[in-house]
Amino acid sequence: MEVAAFTLVWIGLALYALLAGADFGVGLWVLFASFTRREEEIRKAAFGYFGPVWEVNGLFLVFFIVGLMAAFPSALALLSRALIGLVLFALVMFVVRSCAYALLHHGPERYHPVARWTFGISSVLAGLGLGYAAVAPSSGFIRGDALDPGFYTSALALTALPLTLMGSAHLAAVVIAAYAHARERGEVATEWLRRKALVAGAAMLPLTVLFTISLVTEVDYIRDQISSLRVLPMVAGGAAILLGMWSLLRRRYASASLLIFAGYFAGLMGGAFLMYPYMVYPELTISEGAAPDASLLFYLVITAVGLPLLIAAMVALYNMTLGPERAQSERLREPAEG
Amino acid sequence: MSDLLAGRAQMGISLGFHIVFASLGVGLPALICMAHFVGLKRGDEVWMRLAERLTRAFTVLVVIGVVSGIIISVELSLLWPDFMERAGPIIGVPISVETYAFFFEAIFLALYLFGRDRLSPWAHWATLIPVCLGGAASAWIIVSVNSWMNTPVGFDYVNGEFKNPDLVQAVFNPAMPGQTLHMVGGAYVATGFACAAVYAITMLRGRRGLYERRGLAVGMTLAAFWIVPLGVGGDLAGRLVNENQPAKLAAMEGVPKTEKGAPLTIGGITGRDGETKYGIEIPYGLSLLAARDPDAVIKGLEEIREDDRPPVVPVRYAFQLMLWIGNLLILAVTGYWLARWKRPRWLEGRALLCLIAAAGPLSFLAIEAGWVVTEVGRQPWIIYGLRRTSQSLTESGLVGLMFVVFTLLYVGMSIVTVIALRSELDLLPKRARHSSSSEAAST
Numbered sequence: 001m002e003v004a005a006f007t008l009v010w011i012g013l014a015l016y017a018l019l020a021g022a023d024f025g026v027g028l029w030v031l032f033a034s035f036t037r038r039e040e041e042i043r044k045a046a047f048g049y050f051g052p053v054w055e056v057n058g059l060f061l062v063f064f065i066v067g068l069m070a071a072f073p074s075a076l077a078l079l080s081r082a083l084i085g086l087v088l089f090a091l092v093m094f095v096v097r098s099c100a101y102a103l104l105h106h107g108p109e110r111y112h113p114v115a116r117w118t119f120g121i122s123s124v125l126a127g128l129g130l131g132y133a134a135v136a137p138s139s140g141f142i143r144g145d146a147l148d149p150g151f152y153t154s155a156l157a158l159t160a161l162p163l164t165l166m167g168s169a170h171l172a173a174v175v176i177a178a179y180a181h182a183r184e185r186g187e188v189a190t191e192w193l194r195r196k197a198l199v200a201g202a203a204m205l206p207l208t209v210l211f212t213i214s215l216v217t218e219v220d221y222i223r224d225q226i227s228s229l230r231v232l233p234m235v236a237g238g239a240a241i242l243l244g245m246w247s248l249l250r251r252r253y254a255s256a257s258l259l260i261f262a263g264y265f266a267g268l269m270g271g272a273f274l275m276y277p278y279m280v281y282p283e284l285t286i287s288e289g290a291a292p293d294a295s296l297l298f299y300l301v302i303t304a305v306g307l308p309l310l311i312a313a314m315v316a317l318y319n320m321t322l323g324p325e326r327a328q329s330e331r332l333r334e335p336a337e338g
Numbered sequence: 339m340s341d342l343l344a345g346r347a348q349m350g351i352s353l354g355f356h357i358v359f360a361s362l363g364v365g366l367p368a369l370i371c372m373a374h375f376v377g378l379k380r381g382d383e384v385w386m387r388l389a390e391r392l393t394r395a396f397t398v399l400v401v402i403g404v405v406s407g408i409i410i411s412v413e414l415s416l417l418w419p420d421f422m423e424r425a426g427p428i429i430g431v432p433i434s435v436e437t438y439a440f441f442f443e444a445i446f447l448a449l450y451l452f453g454r455d456r457l458s459p460w461a462h463w464a465t466l467i468p469v470c471l472g473g474a475a476s477a478w479i480i481v482s483v484n485s486w487m488n489t490p491v492g493f494d495y496v497n498g499e500f501k502n503p504d505l506v507q508a509v510f511n512p513a514m515p516g517q518t519l520h521m522v523g524g525a526y527v528a529t530g531f532a533c534a535a536v537y538a539i540t541m542l543r544g545r546r547g548l549y550e551r552r553g554l555a556v557g558m559t560l561a562a563f564w565i566v567p568l569g570v571g572g573d574l575a576g577r578l579v580n581e582n583q584p585a586k587l588a589a590m591e592g593v594p595k596t597e598k599g600a601p602l603t604i605g606g607i608t609g610r611d612g613e614t615k616y617g618i619e620i621p622y623g624l625s626l627l628a629a630r631d632p633d634a635v636i637k638g639l640e641e642i643r644e645d646d647r648p649p650v651v652p653v654r655y656a657f658q659l660m661l662w663i664g665n666l667l668i669l670a671v672t673g674y675w676l677a678r679w680k681r682p683r684w685l686e687g688r689a690l691l692c693l694i695a696a697a698g699p700l701s702f703l704a705i706e707a708g709w710v711v712t713e714v715g716r717q718p719w720i721i722y723g724l725r726r727t728s729q730s731l732t733e734s735g736l737v738g739l740m741f742v743v744f745t746l747l748y749v750g751m752s753i754v755t756v757i758a759l760r761s762e763l764d765l766l767p768k769r770a771r772h773s774s775s776s777e778a779a780s781t
């Protein structure tokens with residue numbers, strides 16, 4: 001039962017990492033675009049994508065935390081104690097970024113330039129903070145209740161940072177390009193982002209190799225696991241990403257973004273697979289961290305009912321706001337007044 | 339400032355900030371839903387404009403509301419890891435139900451905002467219903483978690499651990515009915531008054547068109563409808579406090595000594611020991627109110643060990659403040675509807691409008707005061723009678739810094755909210771370009 005609950009909680013985390021990762025990447029591209037002549041178009045496409053979805057995306061973090069609370073309270077407490085600094089940093093950046101977004105979207109124009117910079121910089125920093133925090137549980141640097149400061153300068157952490165950054169840039173570029181393409185938001189933005197997505201995707205390859213090397217050299221447990229069949233999900237994820245890149249090369253945007261998302265998802269799930277049975281290596285295993293059975297059962301039942309409904313509603317939302325325009329306008333009966 | 343105080347103060351500031359947006363998040367969809375409904379039904383442009391304007395305010399408030407909620411969900415475990423570890427299996431499950439309520443609220447809100455031109459008019463309106471239900475449901479659930487902290491049940495307490503959780507019993511804890519009804523009622527009433535107050539102020543400034551009068555009316559309708567459940571809930575909450583948390587009741591009412599047939603003391607100056615001077619005493623009042631029996635015995639602070647007592651002074655004054663405001667709100671609702679039915683001239687004058695204008699901010703003050711009663715009145719316990727707040731604080735040295743940084747962030751968030759609201763609401767003519775969806779521009 002705890003394994004089922006763990007899977008669900010981890011799915012929440014992986015979805016958060018992907019969706020919010022892409023959102024942080026949006027900030028990166030907005031920042032990047034301000035050095036180019038195409039700034040206006042790219043920004044429009046980027047915020048057109050970001051606007052309707054970021055709030056829902058952010059809630060996956062709450063889903064994950066609350067899942068830990070219900071099903072793995074000791075893990076939540078352990079991580080809260082060990083990672084308080086990193087999580088606080090990311091949280092502060094997240095708040096700053098949201099305020100900047102509120103000003104950009106709802107505030108008067110004279111604040112927009114400052115807000116744009118703030119949005120970009122805080123996005124990148126929040127992503128980095130979370131990237132740091134995310135590798136800590138598998139690093140072996142959490143000992144007792146605390147994070148060994150050696151972690152910050154370990155090869156593992158230092159290779160994870162560029163990986164996180166590039167991964168979110170990659171995801172963001174793919175989805176914004178797909179969005180801009182589907183919505184006919186300008187060929188210029190689409191093409192610009194497509195190129196960037198290809199570059200970022202290509203850069204992921206050496207970064208992944210470096211990260212894997214440091215993982216294997218620094219974490220004994222992973223070294224023992226990585227040669228087993230347990231790496232299969234990760235390998236499958238990598239293959240999906242490669243296929244997605246191929247689709248992107250051929251300008252098949254929808255399948256490219258699906259494949260690339262699926263690939264990263266499989267990679268993240270595969271990470272948990274490699275770590276099994278540990279949640280926080282070497283301090284806590286899944287069964288040590290689990291809540292009493294009554295709570296696990298309730299959590300599973302609630303999630304079994306709620307998650308499918310949630311996903312259906314999300315698909316409806318994404319379809320309406322991000323999908324191709326034409327399909328929508330056919331269904332449109334009469335335009336609302338006002 | 340000690341770390342404990344910093345942690346408690348940070349919790350108080352965070353929740354005190356969040357509750358403003360949360361209450362509006364419960365109430366505003368209901369107002370929008372009402373105005374939009376009448377507008378569609380009658381094909382009336384003015385009502386539609388009202389719905390649209392309320393929606394635009396809501397879109398700004400939601401951004402900040404969501405951010406403040408996410409802060410709290412992270413902060414709770416960062417500050418009180420011990421509390422989460424022990425109580426997580428019990429409160430985590432209802433909170434995960436709440437997550438779904440949030441999700442549906444957020445998704446349907448996005449559908450409402452971005453679906454204007456893509457859904458049929460009634461389907462578009464109908465997306466508001468899950469938004470309303472989601473807001474009310476999340477308020478109900480999170481308050482039931484809070485009421486569990488006040489009246490913890492549904493487990494065996496063994497050596498500081500909560501064993502064998504019974505979640506159904508935990509959610510339906512003794513304090514739940516009063517607190518949830520009262521809070522949900524408070525959210526609707528306060529939002530109703532906030533909306534009415536905005537238009538009352540506009541009217542006081544001389545703009546008295548159909549639009550303003552309807553804005554006033556829709557707010558006062560919501561407030562009038564919910565003020566009765568609010569009162570019933572408050573009375574129930576008070577009786578349940580008397581049953582389950584005698585220390586809190588003694589602090590609220592200023593009862594130093596155990597008494598049979600205790601009087602109700604209104605106003606006055608209360609000391610640390612609960613002794614109140616210069617108040618108006620209503621004989622048997624407290625026993626009647628709190629236990630429905632003029633001869634009921636009310637426990638005084640003397641029976642509670644010194645280090646188990648809550649700080650009496652803030653609890654007592656906050657409670658009095660809430661009561662005074664509650665009565666003022668009843669007066670305002672009654673005045674408005676009397677004016678509508680029998681005394682139309684009252685609406686021409688300034689007195690009633692001034693009262694309503696004041697009632698807007700005051701009703702939020704009442705919510706804050708009510709939470710001070712609930713939370714400070716529970717001290718020194720984080721889980722009443724079982725775990726102390728001081729046992730639960732994180733050992734991290736960052737608490738003080740965290741308090742300072744987050745206090746600054748809240749100041750920043752308040753400024754951003756004000757700037758964004760003003761710009762969102764003042765730029766009405768530029769709507770097409772600056773609409774709540776950047777989408778609408780190019781569709």
Ligand code: HDD
Nearest residue numbers: 517520521524572573575576661664701704705708709712
């Ligand atoms: C519009 C706001 C508002 C108004 C006018 C009132 N209250 Fe209230 N009160 C709240 C908003 C509120 C609240 C913020 O919603 C609280 C905090 C915790 C809770 O569940 O509700 C609360 C708490 C609260 C509690 C403590 C519950 C507990 O700790 O378990 C009691 C006993 C009352 N209220 C009683 C009353 C009475 C008898 C009122 C009659 C005039 C009243 N309140 C008016």
Ligand code: HEM
Nearest residue numbers: 346349350353354357480483484709713714717719720727
């Ligand atoms: C939104 C309305 C709320 C407000 C304004 C509020 C206010 C406060 C205040 C003022 C304190 C500090 C009390 C003191 O230490 O003297 C506090 C503490 C706390 N509150 Fe609340 N609260 C609210 C709702 C909740 C809810 C719904 C929960 C539970 C999920 C909760 C959990 C806590 C915890 C864990 C603490 C710290 C421990 C303690 O002081 O007992 N609060 N809150």
Ligand code: HEM
Nearest residue numbers: 062360363364400403404407408410411440444473477480
């Ligand atoms: C009495 C206390 C509380 C009430 C009545 C309440 C109610 C609400 C409501 C109605 C919303 C929607 C607001 C909006 O859409 O603008 C909301 C948002 C949120 N709340 Fe609270 N809340 C309370 C305390 C808490 C606590 C203790 C937590 C942390 C566990 C929390 C976490 C959140 C989150 C994450 C959101 C954003 C979700 C969203 O609306 O999309 N809230 N809350």
